[in-house]
Amino acid sequence: MHRQSLQKFYGWFTALGLLVGVLVGVGYYRDEYRPWKDYQRRFIREEIRRAATPEQRLLAQSTALQVRQILLPELNRVDRCTTCHLAVEDPSYGGYPQPLAYHPLHDEHPFDKFGCTICHRGQGRATTVEDAHGKVPHWDDPMLPLKFIQASCGQCHEASDNPAAPQLARGEQLFETVGCRGCHKLGGVGGIVGPELDKVGARRSPDWLKQHFLEPAAVTPGSGMPPQKFSETDADAIVLFMLSQTGAELPVFYASMKVIPSAAQGRRLFQQKGCIGCHSLGGQGGKVGPALDDVASRRKPEWIVQHFRDPQTVSPGTVMPRFGFTEAEARALTDFLLHQRDQKVALDLPSLMTPIDRGRDVFRKYGCAGCHGPEGKGGVPNPNAKTAQQVPALTYVADGYTKAELRKLVTNGQREIAALDPQRPVPPLYMPPWGSTIKDAEMDDLVAYLFSLKPKGEDLGF
Numbered sequence: 202m203h204r205q206s207l208q209k210f211y212g213w214f215t216a217l218g219l220l221v222g223v224l225v226g227v228g229y230y231r232d233e234y235r236p237w238k239d240y241q242r243r244f245i246r247e248e249i250r251r252a253a254t255p256e257q258r259l260l261a262q263s264t265a266l267q268v269r270q271i272l273l274p275e276l277n278r279v280d281r282c283t284t285c286h287l288a289v290e291d292p293s294y295g296g297y298p299q300p301l302a303y304h305p306l307h308d309e310h311p312f313d314k315f316g317c318t319i320c321h322r323g324q325g326r327a328t329t330v331e332d333a334h335g336k337v338p339h340w341d342d343p344m345l346p347l348k349f350i351q352a353s354c355g356q357c358h359e360a361s362d363n364p365a366a367p368q369l370a371r372g373e374q375l376f377e378t379v380g381c382r383g384c385h386k387l388g389g390v391g392g393i394v395g396p397e398l399d400k401v402g403a404r405r406s407p408d409w410l411k412q413h414f415l416e417p418a419a420v421t422p423g424s425g426m427p428p429q430k431f432s433e434t435d436a437d438a439i440v441l442f443m444l445s446q447t448g449a450e451l452p453v454f455y456a457s458m459k460v461i462p463s464a465a466q467g468r469r470l471f472q473q474k475g476c477i478g479c480h481s482l483g484g485q486g487g488k489v490g491p492a493l494d495d496v497a498s499r500r501k502p503e504w505i506v507q508h509f510r511d512p513q514t515v516s517p518g519t520v521m522p523r524f525g526f527t528e529a530e531a532r533a534l535t536d537f538l539l540h541q542r543d544q545k546v547a548l549d550l551p552s553l554m555t556p557i558d559r560g561r562d563v564f565r566k567y568g569c570a571g572c573h574g575p576e577g578k579g580g581v582p583n584p585n586a587k588t589a590q591q592v593p594a595l596t597y598v599a600d601g602y603t604k605a606e607l608r609k610l611v612t613n614g615q616r617e618i619a620a621l622d623p624q625r626p627v628p629p630l631y632m633p634p635w636g637s638t639i640k641d642a643e644m645d646d647l648v649a650y651l652f653s654l655k656p657k658g659e660d661l662g663f
């Protein structure tokens with residue numbers, strides 16, 4: 202009886218035993234054949250094949266299969282990408298199929314200090330392709346498509362200063378000239394009609410951004426943002442610039458490039474320090490010192506740097522002041538002078554600009570073009586606005602307003618926009634008040650510029 206009741210369970214014991222066995226087997230199999238182990242075996246086979254001496258062969262054969270990782274406490278990351286991307290530092294693997302290829306651009310960014318995800322995003326700790334590359338649901342930081350990789354450079358480099366990231370520079374340039382700031386704040390400067398963009402790169406995907414630029418209202422119903430008429434490459438560049446705005450704060454070492462010598466920084470210094478008072482460039486400026494257009498053909502870079510450190514040491518008796526530049530500043534200025542020719546750097550020298558020129562800059566800086574079109578020529582849709590369902594052009598404001606009235610209007614804005622059809626939703630775009638943003642002197646220049654928009658000669662004949 203007793204025995205019989207036990208016998209009743211034998212079948213179950215057997216089944217359970219088998220199940221455990223299978224599970225252990227599957228576990229072992231899954232562990233042994235994890236995809237990353239496959240890649241490591243492939244790598245080891247390749248190393249063995251390449252071994253030139255018995256020692257090298259032995260070394261390759263004894264390579265352990267193991268998860269590899271780069272610890273980056275300062276960046277609060279652990280990157281295991283090199284578990285599969287095993288040869289990133291070995292140039293002889295150039296052109297190998299992934300994940301075994303050599304990586305370009307790492308001399309400047311040693312992997313032991315930078316890891317991988319700081320540039321590529323993705324999930325650093327993961328050891329499967331899908332997880333690491335971040336294509337899993339609920340992972341909100343997927344790997345950047347390679348096409349947009351330059352977005353990452355902006356975290357540590359000034360967007361406009363990095364010749365290795367031309368798309369990023371283009372994106373920033375578009376942002377500053379097309380008029381995005383008319384409606385958006387970035388870094389605290391800009392309008393209030395659209396959301397702040399400081400962290401937009403952390404909350405929006407490349408696809409979303411691109412769709413939204415081409416047709417905002419299709420992505421955000423009722424959006425007041427005008428569709429942007431970008432070429433394909435420019436659309437990608439502005440998407441990339443948006444992706445670069447993550448709001449991440451990096452430790453000083455990593456972000457140090459933002460202040461590292463560069464032609465653009467040199468140019469800023471050139472403008473700030475008043476070099477133009479004594480030197481000319483492109484025919485503009487003073488005559489106390491030599492014109493600097495061709496200085497690169499006259500002087501060696503070392504001479505120029507030394508001259509900035511202390512002019513007297515290379516030009517005894519010179520009247521050129523010793524500015525007390527830091528080493529980085531001296532190099533940046535030299536860089537600027539040596540490259541200003543091929544870079545065709547536009548020098549906006551405030552002292553030589555007319556109020557109208559400066560006003561054009563104010564118009565650009567605050568993004569008025571975002572609503573009023575380039576040079577205030579209009580054309581930006583404002584559904585249901587009485588003004589032809591567009592934001593009005595500014596070409597003829599000189600006829601409708603005195604300077605004082607114009608100033609007042611730009612200062613106070615205009616919230617209520619007359620609707621064409623009172624039954625339909627109110628026009629989404631209104632004239633924001635700029636009084637608290639635009640400084641007094643800027644406002645004078647802006648008004649001068651607005652007055653200058655009227656085509657010349659149109660008053661004649663009446």
Ligand code: HEC
Nearest residue numbers: 237282285299300317321323324325327328329330333347
């Ligand atoms: C489990 C192995 C594995 C891990 C871990 C892994 N990768 Fe990969 N990676 C691959 C393989 C395989 C490919 C090539 C096939 C593909 O694109 O999926 C690849 C391709 C890539 C590419 C090229 C994609 C393209 O569009 O051409 C990039 C960039 C990349 N990996 C970055 C990373 C980064 C960054 C990490 C760490 C967060 C990482 N990988 C972790 C296996 C891995």
Ligand code: HEC
Nearest residue numbers: 282283286289299304305306310312315316317320321350
């Ligand atoms: C400083 C930024 C930066 C870091 C750090 C970085 N990458 Fe890259 N990676 C790039 C850029 C830029 C490219 C595109 C290069 C090109 O245009 O060919 C790239 C390309 C790649 C590719 C594709 C190469 C190809 O041509 O198919 C892989 C794979 C990759 N990186 C993996 C890694 C891994 C793994 C790490 C960490 C060990 C890493 N990257 C670290 C910037 C970076």
Ligand code: HEC
Nearest residue numbers: 309319320350351353354356357365366454455456457458
């Ligand atoms: C996490 C911060 C960080 C990111 C992201 C980053 N860089 Fe850098 N980069 C640096 C630092 C720091 C240096 C200087 C390294 C040093 O001097 O040791 C540097 C150096 C360079 C240099 C050499 C500049 C010189 O004057 O010596 C180039 C070129 C460069 N980076 C291009 C890029 C590109 C292109 C990208 C994007 C794909 C990128 N960097 C992304 C931090 C970064």
Ligand code: HEC
Nearest residue numbers: 379380381384394395396401417421424425426427571572
């Ligand atoms: C006429 C005003 C206007 C102009 C000009 C404008 N936007 Fe917008 N933008 C908006 C409004 C309103 C929204 C919010 C509704 C929506 O998502 O479309 C918005 C949304 C966005 C978003 C989504 C932000 C988020 O977090 O959801 C991005 C990104 C953006 N704009 C970027 C730009 C860029 C870049 C430019 C310049 C090329 C630009 N905008 C020009 C009004 C404008």
Ligand code: HEC
Nearest residue numbers: 383384392394567569572592593598611615630631632633
């Ligand atoms: C968010 C969109 C938007 C931005 C940005 C914007 N405006 Fe306007 N602006 C408007 C709208 C809409 C009107 C029409 C108001 C009305 O119909 O009463 C207007 C009207 C004007 C007018 C009066 C035009 C007329 O014909 O009566 C002037 C002048 C003007 N804006 C100047 C500017 C300047 C200068 C800037 C930049 C500092 C600027 N605007 C930025 C939307 C904008």
Ligand code: HEC
Nearest residue numbers: 474475476479489490491496499512516519520521522534
């Ligand atoms: C007070 C007038 C004065 C100012 C301000 C001044 N310089 Fe000079 N600079 C001179 C004179 C005079 C010389 C010629 C004598 C010499 O070599 O020092 C000169 C020489 C130079 C040279 C060498 C040109 C050559 O062909 O030999 C360079 C480069 C230069 N200056 C750059 C600058 C820069 C950049 C600034 C601003 C940071 C600046 N200077 C500010 C007066 C000035």
